[in-house]
Amino acid sequence: MGMSSRGLGATSSRAVGASMAGSLSQEAAGRQPHAPRPHGRGPDxxxxxxxxxxxxxxxxxxxxxxxxxxxxxxxxxxxxxxxxxxxxxxxxxxxxxxxxxxxxxxxxxxxxxxxxxxxxxxxxADDKRYRATVTLGCSTPSFDRETAPDAFGDVAAVDARRVLAALSVLERQTTQVPPLHSAVQKDGERLYQKARRGEVVDVAARDVMVRALRLVGLSSRADDGRAVVDVDVDLDVGKGYFVRAFARDLGAALGCPAHLSALRRTHSxxxxxxxxxxxxxxxxxxxxxxxxxxxPDAIRGLPRLALDAAAAQALRFGQRPTTTLPTVAHALATLGDELVAVVEIVDGHLRTVRGF
Structure with a gap:
C-alpha cells in the first residue's frame, strides 16, 4: 500500500524522484506518526x-x-x-x-x-478489528469476565431492531470514557490500581475512531437462572478504543447492564x-x-520507496537525498528486496528515521 515499489527508483544519491511517475496514496500521505500508547491493564x-x-x-x-x-x-x-x-x-x-x-x-x-x-x-497499528460478544442483562465492575457480576437487569425488551439502532448511535461516537479497570493513567497512577483500592475516580473521555460496527448475531440463554442476551458484533476501530467500554455503552443504550463476555482480535x-x-x-x-x-513484502502498513544503489548508500552514510515526492511521515526505503531504512520525507528531502 502507499508508494508503489515499481517505477520509483532514484536517479542519483542526491536526487531521489526527480523523474518519478509514482505518488503516495491518500491513505499513506495522510498518515501521521503515533507514539505507542498503553492498552490493557498492565505496563505497556x-x-x-x-x-x-x-x-x-x-x-x-x-x-x-x-x-x-x-x-x-x-x-x-x-x-x-x-x-x-x-x-x-x-x-x-x-x-x-x-x-x-x-x-x-x-x-x-x-x-x-x-x-x-x-x-x-x-x-x-492504529486500526484494529475485533469479534466481540456482549452479554446483556448482567454487568461486572470491570465490564468483562475478570470480576464477578454486580448488577443484573431485564432483557425482555431487547430485540434486533433496538440493538441495530444502538449500534448506529455508537458507530458515530467520537469520544469514549475508558473503563476504570484499565491502564489509563490519572494523577501519575494507572486507573486499575485506583479501582483495586475501591476509589471512585472521575475519568475523562478520550477521542476515539469508530469505522464500523456490524451486528453478527443475537441469541437468548439462561445464566444461573437469569435470562441474558448475547450480542455478537464485529468492530473496526482505531487505536486506544476500549471494547469493554463499548459493551458498557451498548448496555446503557439498551437500558440494561452489560459486559464483554468474549473478545477475539481478527486484525491488527x-x-x-x-x-x-x-x-x-x-x-x-x-x-x-x-x-x-x-x-519488504512482510512489512505492511508503510508506504514503500524503491531506491537505487547510490541513493541507498547516501542514506546509510547519513546524507539526505532530495526528492520530488510529497511529505510523508514514514516510508519503507528498499533496495530491491533489501531493507534500507524507515525514512521520512520533509521539505523535499529523505531523512533516515530508523536504519537497518
Missing part, C-alpha cells in the same frame, strides 16, 4: 520490548529466525507472555510485539524478531488471522522454524 510491553531490543545486550537470533511473526494468541497469556515464550523458544531476547492484547482476549498479536524489532513502533493493522499461526506451533522447536515473514 511494546515500549519495554523496544527498549530492551535497543538498549540491553541481546543474543542474536538463530539463523533464519528473523522477521515478522503473526501469532494467534489464546485466551490466558498476556502479550508479554507471548514474547517471553518466543524468546525462550528462539534463544534470543531480540523479540518485541506490536500492540497489547488483554489476557481474556484471543487473536492477532504481531511479533518482530531480530532486526525487525526496529519496526515495532511503526507497526503498532494489515495483519489478520489468515496470516497467524497458533502460539503453541510458533514456539514448538519440533515444528521447525516459525512462519517468519521477511523482506
Amino acid at each position: 510491553p511494546v515500549a519495554a520490548d523496544d527498549a530492551a531490543c535497543d538498549g540491553e545486550p541481546v543474543n542474536s537470533p538463530t539463523p533464519g529466525h528473523e522477521g515478522i511473526l503473526v501469532v494467534d494468541k489464546p485466551v490466558g497469556p498476556t502479550s508479554f507472555d507471548v514474547v517471553h515464550k518466543l524468546r525462550r523458544a528462539m534463544g534470543t531476547r531480540e523479540i518485541g510485539h506490536c500492540g497489547t492484547l488483554d489476557p481474556l482476549a484471543s487473536g492477532v498479536v504481531v511479533v518482530c524478531v531480530g532486526r525487525y524489532t526496529r519496526l515495532v513502533r511503526f507497526l503498532t 493493522g494489515a495483519y489478520g488471522l489468515d496470516d497467524a499461526v497458533p502460539l503453541d506451533v510458533a514456539r514448538d522447536p519440533t515444528q521447525g522454524p516459525p512462519a517468519l515473514r521477511r523482506g
Whole structure:
C-alpha cells in the first residue's frame, strides 16, 4: 500500500524522484506518526520490548529466525507472555510485539524478531478489528469476565431492531470514557490500581475512531437462572478504543447492564488471522522454524520507496537525498528486496528515521 515499489527508483544519491511517475496514496500521505500508547491493564510491553531490543545486550537470533511473526494468541497469556515464550523458544531476547492484547482476549498479536524489532513502533497499528460478544442483562465492575457480576437487569425488551439502532448511535461516537479497570493513567497512577483500592475516580473521555460496527448475531440463554442476551458484533476501530467500554455503552443504550463476555482480535493493522499461526506451533522447536515473514513484502502498513544503489548508500552514510515526492511521515526505503531504512520525507528531502 502507499508508494508503489515499481517505477520509483532514484536517479542519483542526491536526487531521489526527480523523474518519478509514482505518488503516495491518500491513505499513506495522510498518515501521521503515533507514539505507542498503553492498552490493557498492565505496563505497556511494546515500549519495554523496544527498549530492551535497543538498549540491553541481546543474543542474536538463530539463523533464519528473523522477521515478522503473526501469532494467534489464546485466551490466558498476556502479550508479554507471548514474547517471553518466543524468546525462550528462539534463544534470543531480540523479540518485541506490536500492540497489547488483554489476557481474556484471543487473536492477532504481531511479533518482530531480530532486526525487525526496529519496526515495532511503526507497526503498532492504529486500526484494529475485533469479534466481540456482549452479554446483556448482567454487568461486572470491570465490564468483562475478570470480576464477578454486580448488577443484573431485564432483557425482555431487547430485540434486533433496538440493538441495530444502538449500534448506529455508537458507530458515530467520537469520544469514549475508558473503563476504570484499565491502564489509563490519572494523577501519575494507572486507573486499575485506583479501582483495586475501591476509589471512585472521575475519568475523562478520550477521542476515539469508530469505522464500523456490524451486528453478527443475537441469541437468548439462561445464566444461573437469569435470562441474558448475547450480542455478537464485529468492530473496526482505531487505536486506544476500549471494547469493554463499548459493551458498557451498548448496555446503557439498551437500558440494561452489560459486559464483554468474549473478545477475539481478527486484525491488527494489515495483519489478520489468515496470516497467524497458533502460539503453541510458533514456539514448538519440533515444528521447525516459525512462519517468519521477511523482506519488504512482510512489512505492511508503510508506504514503500524503491531506491537505487547510490541513493541507498547516501542514506546509510547519513546524507539526505532530495526528492520530488510529497511529505510523508514514514516510508519503507528498499533496495530491491533489501531493507534500507524507515525514512521520512520533509521539505523535499529523505531523512533516515530508523536504519537497518
